[in-house]
Amino acid sequence: MKVLKLKTLNGPNFWSIRKTQLVEMLLDLEELETQPTNLIPGFGERLEALMPSLYRHQCSEGVPGGFFLRVKDGTWMGHVIEHIALEMQTLAGMDVGFGRTRGNGVEGQYHVVFAYQVKQAGLYAATASVRLAEALIAGNAYDLESDLEQLRHYHEQYSLGPSTWSVVAEARKRGIPVMRLDEGALVQLGYGSQKKRIEATLTGDTGIIAVEMAGNKDRTKKILEDAFVPVPRGVVISSQAELEQAIAEVGYPLVVKPLDGNQGKGATTNIRSIGCAQDAFIRAQAISKDVIVEQFIAGCDFRALVINYQLVAVAQRTPAAVTGDGSHSIRELIDLVNADPRRGNGHCKVLSKIEIDAATVEILTKQGLSLDTVLPEGKELWLKTTANLSTGGTAADITDSVHPANKLLFERIARNIGLDICGIDVMAPELHSPIAENGGAVIEVNAAPGLRMHLEPTSGRPRNVAEPIIDMLFPNGSNGRIPLIAVTGTNGKTTTSRLLASMARQAGYQTGLTTTDGIYINGSQIYKGDCAGPASAQVILKDSSIEFAILETARGGILRSGLGYDQCDCAVVTNVAEDHLGIEGINTIEQLAKVKSVVPETVKADGYAVLNADDDLVYAMRHRVKCKVALFSIYPDSVRVQEHCEAGGRAAILDEGYLIIREGNRLLPIDEVQNIPLTMGGKAQFNIYNAMGAALAAYCTGVTMPAIRATLRNFRNSVQNTPGRLNEFNFGDFTVLVDYAHNVHGLKAVGQLVHALPATRRIGVIAGIGDRRSEDIVNLATESARIFDEIIIRQDEDLRGRTEFEISSLLRSGIQKVAQDKKVNYFSNEPSAIDHAVSSATPGSLTVIFVDNVKSVCERVQEHLNKYKEARTQMRAAV
Secondary structure (H helix, E strand, O other): OEEEEEEEEEOOOOOOOOOOEEEEEEEEOHHHHHOOHHHOOOHHHHHHHHOHHHHHOOHHHOOOOHHHHHHHHOOOHHHHHHHHHHHHHHHOOOOOOOEEEEEOOOOOEEEEEEEOOOHHHHHHHHHHHHHHHHHHHHOOOOOHHHHHHHHHHHHHHHOOOHHHHHHHHHHHHOOOOEEEOOOOOEEEEOOHHHOEEEEOOEEOOOOHHHHHHHHOHHHHHHHHHHOOOOOOOEEEEOOHHHHHHHHHHHOOOEEEEEOOOOOOOOOEEEEOOHHHHHHHHHHHHOOOOOEEEEEOOOOEEEEEEEEOOEEEEEEEEEOOEEEOOOOOEHHHHHHHHHOOOOEEOOOOOOEEOOOOOHHHHHHHHHOOOOOOOEOOOOOEEEOOOOOOHHHOOEEEEOHHHOOHHHHHHHHHHHHHHOOOEEEEEEEEOOOOOOHHHHOOEEEEEEEOOOOHHHHOOOEOOOOOOHHHHHHHHOHHHOOOOOOEEEEEOOOOHHHHHHHHHHHHHHOOOOEEEEOOOEEEEOOEEEEEOOOOOHHHHHHHHHOOOOOEEEEEOOHHHHHHHOOOOOOEEEEEEOOOOOOOOOEOOEOOHHHHHHHHHHHHHOEEEEEEEEEEOOOHHHHHHHHOOOOEEEEEEOOOOOHHHHHHHHOOOEEEEEEOOEEEEEEOOEEEEEEEHHHOHHHOOOOOHHHHHHHHHHHHHHHHOOOOHHHHHHHHHHOOOOOOOOOOOOEEEEOOOOEEEEEOOOOHHHHHHHHHHHHHOOOOEEEEEEOOOOOOOHHHHHHHHHHHHHHOOEEEEOOOOOOOOOOHHHHHHHHHHHHHOOOOOOEEEEOOOHHHHHHHHHHOOOOOEEEEEEOOOHHHHHHHHHHHHHHHHHHHHHHHHHO
């Protein structure tokens, strides 16, 4: 077997709208194409012995053990590898279950698609599953545990921690979009101007002064003292020489901890001797140059969580501990505790594993114990001096028993420090009486407090503390979204997208636009290039200035990475025609339509899929969507539109020269076609479609009709507005049009206009695109021969895998299908072809240049036009 391609999808995609995190592997089975599993002796038995948990996979049989039945009866190895990759991840703690295996159209090649939680783990599982299958086919031993260990490492390193994950999950539950911004905990919630950022439990609204204040424990204590909050007395020192004086001021028992530490790192409590204090100082100074020496407050360890200045949860924390059973050593008891599936390394699970460190050894030594000591049955032994969950501690929820005076105190502390999400550490005998009366004290105030102890306490009621965080970030039920229109189709995407962006700007929105030409913010290009993919879409959606997003969405990006957004308010599908077939496993126009349908299928339930009713494949998409549908057609008596509107639907039609929006039987005129420059007086039928689709989508998304009308009346086919889309250069005696059409469907659309325009002679400058199928290149030339009296063949700068001779021969054969004697000129590059086309133009002629490099071609034609005008001016002056 051979892995030909391997990639990850992270958004709605060709394989699934809902399962947005997928690995896609193109696998060549080679000789195994003729060897299903039932023809490989012993394979099924070896697989079942190595991975018995695959019994859970029901497969198409629909019952446990169904997958093993399929293996026994005979299935192909791609299908087996799909299930192995899924189960490997599940065994490593990442429960995934979605998979698909489909042929690529080439014998022996399969797309093996399966879900992942962590990208790095998913990619590793893909190649590991192939290695495992090959070992079992050969009858060799395989070290599965080594793979699982590596997968667990990826899980621990790259997964969101419980705190961040809880906020993300709550956001998704409310329909708030989520974008992970790095491989850590930095996450964006919402889009554009409505977005918020979080990093663990820090928010974009958390004040930096408050965070720095909470990080300086001495400064925090002074502020709390000034507010009459009970705090332990203490001093800050930076050298051991100051330690004895500090002890004299504070008195035993005491606590020594770093000034700016966190998670209990470097802290030692209940110190009662100078020797212990000196050891504790060294431990603390390893974390921070400055060290706090403060009064030890006896009692229980509590954590209060205040969100948006409201107390939401309180937990009582207990240090990491083991309980003797009379037979196991302390080391063995720790191993047994760490075997709890709720415990993991770091913060990846709700509880942390207990690590044996110097502090643990010191505790044991003081009590005359060692790691090999066997504790009597029932004896509890604390292994840490602090109760932090990060060191293996546990927590019990006590929120409902907190005294109102303490609740008020905790909320006042959060306001005084200024933390919107605030963790308050308290030592006190209990919290059902005021700590000001029972001898308790506030030990620390923490920015970015962990949520694990509240989400899944060891005992007591779990608290959904992510809920008030989302309430704070997105008040009044807001979902963090901005209006988002996605545009897809074979042709017309860019013009439609640019029209929509102009309409949104006309309506007063700060507008972001992505197209095949670049990325634009409020009409200004910030990046040039083909930007109709997911990465470009996310540039717009991450930009805080954007209030309205228009995203051209091409097939390539969908297949390569999935969509760059989870949902849109409206999707426009212009048309579906043969183009890019034979690439990425998309071999038929029906498959291409399925790719395009990914876009309207992501429209939210109350949004609109705006579909071209005159295109059969686009019209059929209405059955795939779960949103409302709006249709557009240039035929006022279209049966499809009639039936749709009679059922109360919305549509845009062309009737007696007017663009009209129809809702049920109500008609809303937009404008006369002759008033819309883009349509060239109604002769450019394809731009009528583009204008209708854009107007209808804008209307469905709440753009005002005055803004729609103003845009249609003022938007022109200029190089500035629509580069490479029907740009007209009028030389007076003759006309040159520059267009980006690069497939037969686009060529036919331009051909309809060419024959509608008066011309003594029609010349076309064409090229074949090297990575298209041979029949596509031939058909393009055939259609050109039907349209033009004369043809100029030029070559793209990038031949995309073919030779110049090969492309020219295919084009010539296509032309000869229509006319053996058609005049044809050849040029090896685009500039030479343009120079010839313009210099040889005759009065009344119309030349159409189908362009590769839009900018340079338009500039070159403009140079010719400037010289032509200058020559005409000199001639008139001479006369």
